[in-house]
Amino acid sequence: MHTMSIQRKKIHPHKYSLWIAMGSITMMFIGFTSAYVVKRSQANWLAFELPHIFWLSTAVILLSSLTIHLALKQFKERNMQRYKQLITLTAVLGVVFAACQWIGFSQLKNSGLPLSGPVSASFIYVIVGVHMLHVLGGVVALLIMFARAYRTRIRTYSPVPIEVAATYWHFVDVLWIYLLIFLSIAR
Amino acid sequence: MSNEATLHSQQEVMHGAHDHHDHEHHHEDNFISKYVFSLDHKMIAKQFLITGIIWAIIGAFFSVVFRLQLGFPDATFPWLESILGHWAKGGRITPEAYYALVTMHGTILVFFVLTAGLSGTFSNLLIPLQVGARDMASPFMNCLSYWFFFLASLVMMASLFVQTGPASGGWTMYPPLSALGDASIGSKIGVDLWLISMALFVVSQLLGGLNYISTLLNMRTKGMSMTKMPLTIWSFFFTAVLGVLSFPVLLSGFILLLMDRHAGTSFYLSDIFIAGKALANEGGSAILYQHLFWFLGHPEVYIIILPAMGMVSEVLAVSSRKPIFGYLAMIGSLFAICILAFLVWAHHMFVTGLNPFLGAFFVLLTLLIAVPSAIKVFNWLTTIWKGNIRFTPASLFSIGFVSTFISGGLTGIWLGNSSIDIHLHDTYFVIAHFHIVMGVSAFFGMFAGIYHWFPKMYGRFMNNTIGYIHFWVTLVGAYLIFWPMHYEGMAGMPRRYFDYSSWTSFNQFGGLNQFISIVVILVFATQLLFVFNFFYSIFKGRKLTEQNPWKATTLEWTTPINPGHGNWPGEIPEVHRWAYDYSKDGRDFIPQTEPIGPNESAH
Secondary structure, X not given: OOOHHHHOOOOOHHHHHHHHHHHHHHHHHHHHHHHHHHHHOOOOOOOOXXXXXXXXXXXXXXXXXXXXXXXHHHHHOOOHHHHHHHHHHHHHHHHHHHHHHHHHHHHHHHOOOOOOOXXXXXXXXXXXXXXXXHHHHHHXXXXXXXXXXXXXXXXXXXXXXXXXXXXXXXXXXXXXXXHHHHHHHOO | OOHHHHHHHHHHHHHOOOOOOOOOOOOOOOHHHHHHXXXXXXXXXXXXXXXXXXXXXXXXXXXXXXXXXHHOOOOOOHHHHHHHHHXXXXXXXXXXXXXXXXXXXXXXXHHHHHHHHHHHHHHHHHHHHHXXXXXXXXXXXXXXXXXXXXXXXXXHHHHOOOOOOOOXXXXXXXXXXXXXXXXXXXXXXXXXXXXXXXXXXXXXXXXXXXXXHHHHHHOOOOOXXXXXXXXXXXXXXXXXXXXXXXXXXXXHHHHHHHHHHHOOOOOOOOOOEEOOEEOXXXXXXXXXXXXXXXXXXXXXXXXXXXXXXHHHHHHHHHHHOOOOOOHHHHHHHHHHHHHHHOOOHHHHOOOOOOOHHHHHHHHHHHHHOHHHHHHHHHHHHHXXXXXXXXXXXXXXXXXXXXXXXXXXXXXXXXXXXXXXXXXXXXXXXXXXXXXXXXXXXXXXXXXXXXXXXXXXXXXXXXXXXXXXXXHHHHHHHHHHHHHHHHHHHHOOOEOOOOOOXXXXXXXXXXXXXXXXXXXXXXXXXXXXXXXXXXXXXXXXOOEOOOOOOOOOOOHHHHOOOOOOOOOOOOOOOOOOOOOOOEEEXXXXXXXXXXXXXXXXXXX
16 A cells, blocks of 8 residues: 555554553453442442452453463464464363362352342452453453464465454463452452 | 555555545446435435434433423323333322433433434534545445444334333443343333443444544545644544443443343342342442443543534624634633543442542542643633624524533532532432533534534535524523423432322422423424424425525535535645635635745644
8 A cells, every 4th residue: 555654663553442442441340440449438348358269260360361472482483383382271271160160169159159149349349250251251352363373265475364363462461460358359 | 564565455445445436427326325224424324313313302302201290290191102011100200200201311312313323423513524525534344333223223213112122221231130030010121232232333433533533534635634634624533532442341341231230240239138038149240330331421421512512613703704713712712621531430420339539539630621621711712702603503602502501510520529519419409500511512422413414414404483483492491491300319319210299308309390280381383493493404404595595604615505425525635724714815715725925824
């Protein structure tokens, strides 16, 4: 295109959109956590320990951030076999993370804190649940990347999609760590 | 993220991943890809506009129906029964139908017409055309944005036809009324459909907003620096920022409300009795919802008004053949409004038991908005001052916008004071205020935009005579409808009541209410005239014979009369000057594409 020369120094529009989307998602969780803070300052707030499995899920999601980072590196070096393995591993770790969160929910429930229980517990279900949905959204994106990597008719050399996916993945990782710290401190 | 990566994929993005072809040769679209799942920002804009027009007719018709009840509480209208069935037995709407109608009127007009229909249309149409881009950053996401809006529309439309009727707890959907299905007939499945529809709507707005921001920040043509952009683009930018930051918070609030309705949680519910039976919900707070709602709700009114402001600025400069007065002050005041929009939400909650000390800060911040608003009004007036004004329908609607924005804005200063608000809260004074400053003004901005850019959209003009009738009836009508409501409100007449006739203090307003209702019917009929003009002109309007009918400086008028997908057949033009070189150096106007001459100084 004729206009490309002046576009060069700029950040890719898809990446830009992603950054704005991450700001938007952050606002959503700020909405939840500030609602949490407001509720917490009112009467009848029940404090309790978070399910211990959340620490395991933290380790899982941290590991997955590492694997997607390596996947991006392999893609750029055109080691497509390695790349496919690594994004598969990342997607699996994403599902394991979601499963851990789900186990956490049932632990909460078994300790007498169901979703319809005290508000402090309901918040955990909603906040952790909505975050989990965002991780699963990332898994869906990875599945699409996976399908693309196996296409033989059209080959993609642009690393932008995988870069976008990786940035999003790190984002939900950081978001989870923020939520974990927040929920542990503001009990 | 590496820079070389950006380089590699540039080709793909500049075309949009869908059309890998040269823009010089013609690309054959079939019906589906051209008119239905179109990726062309201009077609998506038209889709938003026409969907918005259909919603506007429905929403405005609802107001006619409930105005009939308010104006003529004892009369019966048998034709109402034939369209509303058991909701209007004997030709008189039931109280439940009344609440459903006012709730849907608010929801439809605020979200579906003045948010999606207004910024959805004009951001899509004008951002690529005025910054010099071939399409949006992601045409596919743009298409998705419309179809999410369409789905939201379908769900909302379906909710009108369920047996227990649509949501009817007011457009703000406050719990506990909206959270408990047993609380009223309008809190049953109607509210679920309302929440689902609004969640889809939020997704649509976010997809749209992301695209608007990344397009106008990243894909401007050569030479188009931020301060050379027309004010329309600046206003769409701030609108999108507001939407992207505030709609997710609304979604959080809706998710919690949905949990309260169906998962037995108590985020908003505490100590509630329904029909003498105590509910188990404990520890919730209904005020929490109001905080989450109004954190969106207040920016939302600026999401509605900012695009109108931007288009009015542009149209006023073009039609008075003068540069916009105080270009940087206009941007600064948009920015100030954008910041303050997030800091004033509690002024909707002065009477909820808010700490008066905290209230004082919200009063201060609220009144501060008067400063940027006044700057804008001053600049519009000085732009048309001693201008060589061409009174096209677009410029009349822009001047009308300035009028209603002033008269509606001034009452905001009253309402922004927490002590006066105690008396005026939930009265017709509030109705009058926000309908004039947000409803009528935003509509005027939208009409100005439609009349002005219709030639760009369809290559034809709208009929001027009908345009003038439309303007004068609407302007006079709007004042006749809403001005008297100030008096009703000052007398303490509360909003959202079905029938005031048994209320002795407000009997004096019986005649006034009749008068308002009659004007509403006339104004509604005039809007139908506009709709006729719009659709008739698409097919039969006077054809455009020149590229630049309004003699405007901006880039959209450098495209062919009926631009194809990609907007410019050849290269995208380069920009050399700001968008407001009117009546400069003895020339009527100088297009943005013309280089600065040797004896000329840049703005």
